Structures are given as structure tokens and as C-alpha cells.
Amino acid sequence: MVRLSFIVFSIQLLCSWSSCSKQDRPVENDLKLQKTALSGEWSFTLGERSTLSQSGFPPGDSGYYTDGAVPVLKLGNQYIAFWARYRNYRTVASSPLLQDHLNHLNPLTPVFGGNQPNNGTSNGFNDGGMWFIGVRQLNDGRLAGFFHAETHWYPRNTQGWYAYKSIGVAYSSDSGRSWGAPYQILKHELNKPDTPRWSGLGDGAVIYNHLNNKYYCYYTPATGVTAICMAASADPNGYVGSWKKWYNNAFSEPGLGGKQTAIAPLSMNPGSNPSVHWNTYLNKFVMIWHGWDGKLYISASANAETWETPKLLLEDGPKTWYPAIVGASSVEGGQVIQLYYAYNFRPDGRRTLASRTITFQLL
Template identity: 80%
Template sequence: MIKFSFVLFALPLLSYWNSCSKYDSPVKDNPGLKKASLTAGWSFTLGDRSVLSQSTFPPSDSGYYTDGAIPLIKLGNQYYGFWARYRNYRTVANSPLLENHLGQLNPLTPVFGGNQPNNGTSNGFNDGGMWFIGVRQLNDGRLAGFFHAETHWYPRTTQGWYAYKSIGVAYSSDSGRSWGAPYQILKHEVDKPATPSWSGLGDGAVIYNHLNNKYYCYYTPATGVTSICMAVSSDQNGYVGSWKKWYNGSFSEPGLGGKQTALSPLTMNPGSNPSVHWNTYLNKFIMIWHGWDGKLYISASSNAETWENPKLLLQDGPKAWYPAIIGVSSVEGGQQIRLYYAFDFRPDGRRTLASRTITFQL
């Protein structure tokens, strides 16, 4: 194992990095080599890569996971996972580790989402599918499921697979086996254009901040500043109309149609599809996302709003995307957590699901 130790002195909102920058970032994947990285006041060690079998999971969609976040929560003595590629499957297992969820579909059919056929019609919100990006149990026992939504242009055979993205919420009264009507909660200030293009906002994550009892959504606009932005809701159910976007230093813009400002300093490594959890060992929120350069990056925050300078977490081949963190759940972990991500992308979009441990040190 290769591990580096450093001493840092930090001032509020400003990090100073020592001159040994060659040790700050992991090298490219090398079997048997552990990797270490430095960030403000804490460090981590990255474990060897293991590959998970996806041969029959789920039916007809094998080889496409992960396709974004994999929300996982504990209900009673069981762990419930939600896997999406425009439609969502539920798994139930006695472990939070995703390898123990493969082959554990319950039910065998999708529980939420779906899309129109190639010659379908657009409804301007979710006809292209819905991907869960955060699931939380509410005080009344229901589940709130936050999702990335897409609307497409038809027919796709002539218009391509471009998408206008947004974010919504739905609710379940049976532990996620079925879901009620979907509602849109976050939308770009620019409406869906007439000409097909990547547009809107999405590819995010939703967490509940126990420090101030608010929901936070981290998302990326598809046009303009394509770096991670955020929105907040003080409503305990995350209802429509309760969301405010971060804009010019405050949560001042409406969730539906308001403007947004990208999070600094995360703009240093722009990207999307973050995975965010509260780390009980570091007493910080940890965010991991994929950059547009195909690498995974990591940052931390004491309050879920002010983030530290991002650092390189992993470069695994030409493209490592869709990070998903699992600790005791997908939104809480301790000194050692499990990183799941997609790599080895094939021309048809299929990819390999990989896993590594991340061990933090203070």
C-alpha cells in the first residue's frame, strides 16, 4: 500500500497546498497499487478495482449500470436500492453493498419511469424517462423519490436522442414498490427549444441536510455554465414550489424557471452526476462527481453549501462516470465507504460496473 502523510494549515474558505503536488492526485489505474490523495485537513486511500457481474441484471437492461445515482436506504432490517436507466428497478437485500443487490429484483418489473416509443409524442416533461437521484423516508412513513426527468423530440429516428432535462419528485406508500404522480420541481430558465438539443438541467443528486433540516439538490445545466449548481427546499416533503436556486450568492431564484449560479470552486473541474453523503468520520459532506474529462473528482463541505477545492479522485481509462457511494446508505458513510462507478464504455453505451473502497484519514 502506498500512502502519503501531510500537514496542512487552512484558513476559512481558502486552502493552501504544499509543493508536493505530484502526490496530490492518483495515478492511472495500476493493478495492485493503492492510491492516496490530499485535500484540506484530511486524506484518503483508494482500494483496488473489482468488477461486478451484470449478466442478468436487470432483465433486458444488463450492461447499462450505473446510469447515474443509485439511491439506497434502510427500511427495517432490509436495504432498498433503486437502479435507473430511464425506468427504475427496486432491489431488496440484507446488505447495503451493491454487489449483494445484483439478482435481487423485487419486484421483477420496473417500479417507476419508462419512456415513449420512437414514434411517440412529447409531453414536455418526462416522456423520455425518469431516473431516481435521491430517496428518503418521510415522517409519515412514505418515501419521497427525487428524479432526473427527460423529454425528447419525436420521432427519435429523425430527431436523435437529444433531451431537455429537469428534476421532479414522486411519493410512495409501499416502500417503493409503486409510486404516485410525478411532479416537476426544478426547471431551467430557458424552455424546451423547438430544435432538438441537449438542454435543460439535471444529472443531479438530492440529499437531506440534518444540520439545518433542508433538502439540497446538486445538478448541472445542459447549456450555459455546465458545472454543478444547487437548490434548496425547507419543506419537509420537498413539495413543488418550495425550491430555491442558488444565484449570485443566495438562494434567491425560484426552482421552476429561475436562474442559477454554478458552485465555486467546483467550477475548477466542471462535470455532473454527483454522489453526496454525510461522512460521520470526517464530520463533513463529501461530493464525488465525474468531470467532462472522464475523471472522478472529490470535494468536502461542513454545511453542504461552501465546498472545498476539488481534487482528483480517480482516472480509470479514458472515461470513468456515474459515481455512486455506499456506506450505511447512499447518503451516509464512515471512515471506509464503497465507491461504485462505470468504466470501459462500449460503442452501444454499455459499460462495466466497478467498485473500490475509499478509506479516509484525518
């Protein structure tokens, strides 16, 4: 039954990557879809839950994934994915689906990130690790890797695992096998406190908006407003100094140290760790995130700035977190996409990685 469901999903997904489903529809159905697309109303159905193997993957961190969305992009005829838990592993497969990437590490060792030992020292930016939250190929062939960064207080055995969070960018000239120096691009208006506590901003996602040629970062502050906020950059490479935070209905505050305002109406269901993609069936951006109540929520936007009222997507146990969407890639999908998420959290932080299909319908 599981194998049959996967075959059906694969056929649906292949059609969503091409124009075959559109060409096979009668003309009157095309007209109906055009009308409903203009109205903007849509619904979704969820497939049955399946789970992915956690045996030995990622090495040394088996059972902890996902720790956020998994960036997946196509390079040539292969798909590259980055799996993060304070350090990042790179996998290569002939499919974008995460189950096809398990145990396909290339190289076998982490390509980016890492943290100080418990008795290490803090550098005030990324000594606690870096998690990729968006990877894009630039016009010059390089990869831009946007990441969540943490700095800790040491020694951890007396200070705990609290973190001050921020967001940065690094660049790769060899398809993500190695990365250059990390740069901080988004920082909270409040500096790292002397007393250990959750602080800063992070747990986000970065996408490139092809409609206006801008990057958008969706993130959550750890203090103050703990709902999803956003920042934007018109620089083609997302360089330091080009980012502006959304504040009082405009991108008016600097990325490093500026203030922010939560996105309305997403603040109705505050949370973090969004996964965002452009949906070619809805002709909208779609965001899925976990609320602080342990449920997954979904919203859509025609321009990546003005978002619709959230809908409840999924409640799978007391804690359903870390959604990751994959369609043609992690930032583009069609009528049928694959949802990955973590549930069944154990006391040591390990969790089960689950998968379901999401099928959209225009109303």
C-alpha cells in the same frame, strides 16, 4: 484474494457503522482526532478495482448500469436500492452493498419511469424517462423519490436521442413498490427548444441536510453554465414551489425557471452526476462527481453549501463516469466507504461497473 479483501472491508465498514473503532482508540488518539477534525484537513486512499457481474441485470438493460448514483436506504432490517436507466428497478437485500443487490429484484418489473417508443409523442416533461437521484423516508412513513426527468423530440429515428432535462419528485406509500404522480420541481430558465439539442438541467443528486433540516439538490445545466449548481428546500417533503436556486451567492431564484450560479470552487472541475453523502468520520458532506474530462473528483463541505477545492479522485481509462457511494446507505458513510463507478464504455453505451474502497484519514 478478492474474497479476503471483501472480508476486511466488511469488518471495517461494520466498525464505521458502530462506535467500536472509537471506543477501542486510546484517549490521546481521540484528542488528536478532535484537533485534526477542527483543522478540516483530510486525505484518502483507494482500494484495488473489482468488477460486478452484469449478467441479466437489470432485465432488458444488462450492461448499462450504473446510469447515475444508486439510492440505497434502510427500511426495517432490510436495504432498498433503486437502479435507473430511464426506468427504475427496486432491489431488496440484507446489506447496503450493491453487489449484494444484484438479481434481488422486488418486484421483478420496473417500479417507476419508462419512455415513449421511438414514434411516440412528447409531453414536455418526462416522456423520455425518469431516473431516481435520491430517495428518503418521510416522517409519515412515505418515501419521497427525487428524479432526473427527460423529454425528447419525436420520432427519435430522425430527431436523435437529445433530451431536455429537469428534476422532479414523486411519493410512495408502499416502500417504493409503486409511486404516485410525478411533479416537476426544478427547471431551466430556458424552455424546451424547438430544435433537438441537449438542454435543460439535471444529472443530479438530492440529499437531506440533518444539520439545518433542508433538502439540497446538486445538478448541472445542459446549456450555459455546465458545472454543478445547487438548489434548496426547507419543506419537510420537498414539495413543488418550495425550491430555491443558488444565484449570486444566495438561494434567491425560483426552482421552476429561475437562474442559477455554479458552485465555487466546484466549477474549477466542471461535470455532473454527483453522489453526495454525510461522512460521520470527517463530520462533513462529501461529494464525488465525474468531470467532463472523464475523471472523478471529490470535495467536502461542513454545511452542504460551502465546498472545498476539488481533489482528483480517480482516472480509470478515458471515461470514468457515474460514481455511486455506499456506506451505511447511499447518503451516510464512515471512514471506509464503497465507491462504484462505470468505465470501459463500449460504442453502444454499455459499460463495466467497477468497485473500490475509499478510506479517509484525518491529517
